[in-house]
Amino acid sequence: MKRNIYFIASLLIYSFSLCWAQNENPDIKEDFKPSSLNQPGQEYPKVNSQGYARFRIAAPEAKSVKVTLGGREGTMLTKSDDGAWTGTTLEPLDEGFHYYHLIVDGGIFNDPGTLNFYGSVRWESGIEVPAFDQDFYALKDVPHGRVQQVLFPSKSTNTIRRAFVYTPPDYDKDQTKRYPVLYLQHGWGEDETAWGNQGHANLIMDNLIAEGKAKPFIIVMTYGMTNEIRFGGLKDFDIKPFQMVLIEELIPYIDNNFRTIPDQPHRAMAGLSMGSMETKMITLANVDMFSYIGLFSGASISLDDVSKTSGFKEKVKMVFVSYGSKEYEWIAKRGREFTGGDPSENVESLKKAGINSILYVSPGTAHEFLTWRRSLREFAMLLF
Amino acid sequence: MKRNIYFIASLLIYSFSLCWAQNENPDIKEDFKPSSLNQPGQEYPKVNSQGYARFRIAAPEAKSVKVTLGGREGTMLTKSDDGAWTGTTLEPLDEGFHYYHLIVDGGIFNDPGTLNFYGSVRWESGIEVPAFDQDFYALKDVPHGRVQQVLFPSKSTNTIRRAFVYTPPDYDKDQTKRYPVLYLQHGWGEDETAWGNQGHANLIMDNLIAEGKAKPFIIVMTYGMTNEIRFGGLKDFDIKPFQMVLIEELIPYIDNNFRTIPDQPHRAMAGLSMGSMETKMITLANVDMFSYIGLFSGASISLDDVSKTSGFKEKVKMVFVSYGSKEYEWIAKRGREFTGGDPSENVESLKKAGINSILYVSPGTAHEFLTWRRSLREFAMLLF
Numbered sequence: 001m002k003r004n005i006y007f008i009a010s011l012l013i014y015s016f017s018l019c020w021a022q023n024e025n026p027d028i029k030e031d032f033k034p035s036s037l038n039q040p041g042q043e044y045p046k047v048n049s050q051g052y053a054r055f056r057i058a059a060p061e062a063k064s065v066k067v068t069l070g071g072r073e074g075t076m077l078t079k080s081d082d083g084a085w086t087g088t089t090l091e092p093l094d095e096g097f098h099y100y101h102l103i104v105d106g107g108i109f110n111d112p113g114t115l116n117f118y119g120s121v122r123w124e125s126g127i128e129v130p131a132f133d134q135d136f137y138a139l140k141d142v143p144h145g146r147v148q149q150v151l152f153p154s155k156s157t158n159t160i161r162r163a164f165v166y167t168p169p170d171y172d173k174d175q176t177k178r179y180p181v182l183y184l185q186h187g188w189g190e191d192e193t194a195w196g197n198q199g200h201a202n203l204i205m206d207n208l209i210a211e212g213k214a215k216p217f218i219i220v221m222t223y224g225m226t227n228e229i230r231f232g233g234l235k236d237f238d239i240k241p242f243q244m245v246l247i248e249e250l251i252p253y254i255d256n257n258f259r260t261i262p263d264q265p266h267r268a269m270a271g272l273s274m275g276s277m278e279t280k281m282i283t284l285a286n287v288d289m290f291s292y293i294g295l296f297s298g299a300s301i302s303l304d305d306v307s308k309t310s311g312f313k314e315k316v317k318m319v320f321v322s323y324g325s326k327e328y329e330w331i332a333k334r335g336r337e338f339t340g341g342d343p344s345e346n347v348e349s350l351k352k353a354g355i356n357s358i359l360y361v362s363p364g365t366a367h368e369f370l371t372w373r374r375s376l377r378e379f380a381m382l383l384f
Numbered sequence: 385m386k387r388n389i390y391f392i393a394s395l396l397i398y399s400f401s402l403c404w405a406q407n408e409n410p411d412i413k414e415d416f417k418p419s420s421l422n423q424p425g426q427e428y429p430k431v432n433s434q435g436y437a438r439f440r441i442a443a444p445e446a447k448s449v450k451v452t453l454g455g456r457e458g459t460m461l462t463k464s465d466d467g468a469w470t471g472t473t474l475e476p477l478d479e480g481f482h483y484y485h486l487i488v489d490g491g492i493f494n495d496p497g498t499l500n501f502y503g504s505v506r507w508e509s510g511i512e513v514p515a516f517d518q519d520f521y522a523l524k525d526v527p528h529g530r531v532q533q534v535l536f537p538s539k540s541t542n543t544i545r546r547a548f549v550y551t552p553p554d555y556d557k558d559q560t561k562r563y564p565v566l567y568l569q570h571g572w573g574e575d576e577t578a579w580g581n582q583g584h585a586n587l588i589m590d591n592l593i594a595e596g597k598a599k600p601f602i603i604v605m606t607y608g609m610t611n612e613i614r615f616g617g618l619k620d621f622d623i624k625p626f627q628m629v630l631i632e633e634l635i636p637y638i639d640n641n642f643r644t645i646p647d648q649p650h651r652a653m654a655g656l657s658m659g660s661m662e663t664k665m666i667t668l669a670n671v672d673m674f675s676y677i678g679l680f681s682g683a684s685i686s687l688d689d690v691s692k693t694s695g696f697k698e699k700v701k702m703v704f705v706s707y708g709s710k711e712y713e714w715i716a717k718r719g720r721e722f723t724g725g726d727p728s729e730n731v732e733s734l735k736k737a738g739i740n741s742i743l744y745v746s747p748g749t750a751h752e753f754l755t756w757r758r759s760l761r762e763f764a765m766l767l768f
């Protein structure tokens with residue numbers, strides 16, 4: 001378990017550095033537009049059609065202002081005549097969503113131009129580079145489901161806990177219809193807001209359902225780190241407290257309060273990065289509870305895992321494994337010892353054993369949210 | 385209308401300055417605790433039992449760091465030996481919620497220690513000074529309703545708009561039961577997130593319902609500035625675009641998608657500050673739609689308004705007017721010309737005319753959210 005944790009941490013660091021080393025200083029096109037995640041009325045940060053990001057921070061008396069995006073060293077801004085600090089990344093960013101923050105005179109602050117997103121165990125600034133396939137998570141004029149905040153009691157942790165629940169567009173139309181459920185987990189340093197805010201899980205589902213490409217189902221998102229390490233590292237991670245909350249408290253709450261189909265064939269679990277490790281551990285320990293398993297950017301399941309798990313072959317309908325292309329190469333080279341084998345070999349060996357096993361690789365993305373938005377879309381189309 | 389706008393703006397400025405002029409430099413008790421709105425694991429900002437706030441900002445190379453709380457001049461922080469900037473407000477803050485931000489070397493940034501709340505047309509830092517009656521909006525072990533994000537189509541603005549909908553704890557238990565609805569508006573510079581985030585509207589209702597002090601009803605919160613001045617001032621404010629969205633689009637959407645009692649006797653509208661002006665204008669123009677009117681920290685309704693409004697006396701069941709005590713005194717002295725008369729005179733004159741009219745003054749608060757949390761509580765107990 002500890003090795004898996006270090007692996008995830010290494011992945012994160014690797015991803016932050018990988019995506020900057022490709023572009024040989026091309027001419028930068030002056031077609032910059034405000035990032036779609038900016039606060040109302042804010043012009044900066046901006047991105048251009050090549051993926052370069054440009055920043056502008058007012059701090060007339062500052063000595064130095066740096067942005068943590070733009071390679072391992074980040075992007076140093078320079079002071080303009082009007083007292084604002086401006087600068088453009090030296091290389092284009094990958095398509096999709098990126099967390100970042102500012103370092104102003106040695107202090108960590110968020111960019112006042114943009115919205116905040118919970119990641120890295122803090123509310124970080126976010127910027128969005130338009131992706132070639134951004135239409136699949138766009139807000140469109142289609143029927144929209146709802147995202148509900150529920151507060152559920154948890155005896156095991158002696159807390160009242162929060163979950164967000166996506167219900168599909170037709171949920172309130174026919175009061176007799178019942179739905180399958182996907183339990184969907186965030187990554188390390190994130191929380192139950194991640195899949196809704198930066199993940200656009202609701203819009204992905206609304207669009208898929210409108211196109212007839214996915215069956216309507218409920219998605220439940222809650223906080224996956226219950227063992228008091230919200231603020232710390234992963235090294236003492238223990239799945240049991242969260243497993244208790246999920247299996248004994250949240251699932252019964254959801255089944256009691258939403259029109260679910262409360263059985264194994266109609267229940268799935270998926271997660272990203274740390275959430276994929278949680279998904280692997282919890283589903284292997286509870287094959288009577290989950291029939292679909294989604295592992296995004298982290299764990300995979302080997303034939304050895306299957307053989308150690310009584311009932312797996314009969315009960316599990318699908319194992320879905322995904323990565324961003326830029327992290328996947330690295331895993332194939334260096335990471336296989338940490339994930340219990342090479343993911344593609346694992347997927348193939350499960351296939352040969354007659355288990356429905358799928359590998360998806362997101363083009364041109366690293367260990368970031370566009371990988372996971374795409375993973376959710378691909379996974380959702382195969383569910384139930 | 386313009387005068388009302390300037391009045392609200394004056395109120396805001398006045399409120400920011402009023403609450404600091406009382407305490408004659410008492411001994412400061414060293415019982416500081418992290419504010420309840422801090423980010424996970426963050427120790428600062430802190431507040432003590434007297435209402436003093438203490439800040440700590442890491443920015444070792446900065447020349448100056450100031451906090452906008454602590455009187456008209458704010459609180460200048462001083463650099464400690466470890467490079468962090470620290471300081472305590474010179475006077476205690478009022479109980480309740482306060483927006484603020486930092487000024488670091490002349491630039492506006494949020495405090496990285498605390499959560500952000502949308503106010504002043506930006507996501508601001510927030511701090512909470514425990515109130516003597518904080519129990520009424522506390523997260524307690526009672527049945528909890530849900531807060532749902534809905535995305536509804538708006539032809540008049542050619543947008544897909546967001547609303548948050550509170551449904552009471554028993555909403556999903558009996559699928560035949562229908563509920564009254566309160567439409568609840570934020571103030572200038574805020575948005576549809578305000579009543580849920582800083583207002584704790586859901587917790588206030590959960591607690592009231594658990595105590596049997598309010599009937600269960602639905603609350604709908606949406607953005608009240610539709611005329612493209614989200615980023616600007618109020619001087620060109622026109623109620624018509626928002627009235628169109630509310631009356632022609634949102635209310636039909638809610639009545640079609642939630643189990644409402646879709647008639648005038650079971651529909652209320654309330655709002656704070658600018659939202660109270662909107663509420664006054666919209667309810668007076670639509671007495672066939674709303675039977676309860678809540679005006680928090682802004683407008684009041686005069687006998688003249690009533691006599692100009694056909695059907696008001698027969699149809700409107702209650703006019704509720706509220707203020708914080710610290711803004712109310714000022715209004716009694718200087719503001720009456722702007723609100724169409726002294727609020728208490730207005731309330732009394734309506735009472736004498738046989739109209740159920742109520743004035744509530746929140747003790748020890750100014751033009752801030754504790755006034756409005758209390759106003760919602762008082763108003764909710766009288767509804768339906």
